Amino acid sequence: MSDEIASKWNSRYAYSGKPLPPAAKVxxxxxxWLPQGESLTALDLACGRAANAHWLAARGFQVSAWDISQTVIDEINSRQSAVFTDVQVRDVEQNPPEPNSFDVIVVARFLDRALCPAIQAALKPGGVLFYQTFTHGLSNPEYLLAGNELLRLFKGLHILEYHEPDPDENGKAEARLVAKRPKHQ
Ligand SMILES: C[S@@+](CC[C@H](N)C(=O)[O-])C[C@H]1O[C@@H](n2cnc3c(N)ncnc32)[C@H](O)[C@@H]1O
Structure with a gap:
C-alpha cells in the first residue's frame, strides 16, 4: 500500500517547474500562535513541495520536512537543501514522529486518522499544532473531514482556533485547527 501511495505521488510531482504555492492559511x-524563543523545532509532515516548511524556516524555526515521495524530496534537496535541518523520504504511517520532539507541527492537505495520536504526542509540552485539510471538494470521501472532526481527533490538545468555512464557488472547503499541547501532560 505504501509503495502504491509513493508511486502515485511520485508521478504527480514529476517536476512541473511551477513556482512554490503559498503557505497554508492555517x-x-x-x-x-507560533511559539516564541530560540532554537525552536518545526515539522512539516507530508510536506509536498515544502511551502509551509519554507514559511517556518523564514521565521527562524529549525525545520524538518518529511514526505513519502522521493520525487518531491529530490526536488526540495536540489532547490534549497541548506534551508532545512532535516529533509527525509519518510512514510509517516510506518514511521511516525517520535514523542515530545517538535515545538510546531504543520499538517496541510493530508489526513490519516490513525496517525493523529502520534502527531499529538510528538508535540513538546507547550508545542502548537497547525492543521488544515478538506471538508469538501475531494472525490475520495475517506480523505474528507466530517464536521468538527479535527476537534475530536485532537481532543487532548487545548484549542486556540478552529474554522470550518462553507464550500467556495468550486465546491471546496478546508477546516483549520490551531491547538496547543498543555505544558503539564
Ligand atoms: C495533497 S499533498 C499536500 C502536500 C503539502 N502538505 C501541501 O499542503 O502542499 C499530500 C502529501 O502527502 C504525502 N503523503 C501521502 N502519504 C504519505 C505518508 N504515508 N507519509 C508521508 N507522506 C505522505 C504525499 O506524497 C503528498 O506530498
Missing amino acids: LTQSER
Missing part, C-alpha cells in the same frame, strides 16, 4: 492567518 499558518498565514494564525501566525500569532
Whole structure:
C-alpha cells in the first residue's frame, strides 16, 4: 500500500517547474500562535513541495520536512537543501514522529486518522499544532473531514482556533485547527 501511495505521488510531482504555492492559511492567518524563543523545532509532515516548511524556516524555526515521495524530496534537496535541518523520504504511517520532539507541527492537505495520536504526542509540552485539510471538494470521501472532526481527533490538545468555512464557488472547503499541547501532560 505504501509503495502504491509513493508511486502515485511520485508521478504527480514529476517536476512541473511551477513556482512554490503559498503557505497554508492555517499558518498565514494564525501566525500569532507560533511559539516564541530560540532554537525552536518545526515539522512539516507530508510536506509536498515544502511551502509551509519554507514559511517556518523564514521565521527562524529549525525545520524538518518529511514526505513519502522521493520525487518531491529530490526536488526540495536540489532547490534549497541548506534551508532545512532535516529533509527525509519518510512514510509517516510506518514511521511516525517520535514523542515530545517538535515545538510546531504543520499538517496541510493530508489526513490519516490513525496517525493523529502520534502527531499529538510528538508535540513538546507547550508545542502548537497547525492543521488544515478538506471538508469538501475531494472525490475520495475517506480523505474528507466530517464536521468538527479535527476537534475530536485532537481532543487532548487545548484549542486556540478552529474554522470550518462553507464550500467556495468550486465546491471546496478546508477546516483549520490551531491547538496547543498543555505544558503539564
Ligand atoms: C495533497 S499533498 C499536500 C502536500 C503539502 N502538505 C501541501 O499542503 O502542499 C499530500 C502529501 O502527502 C504525502 N503523503 C501521502 N502519504 C504519505 C505518508 N504515508 N507519509 C508521508 N507522506 C505522505 C504525499 O506524497 C503528498 O506530498
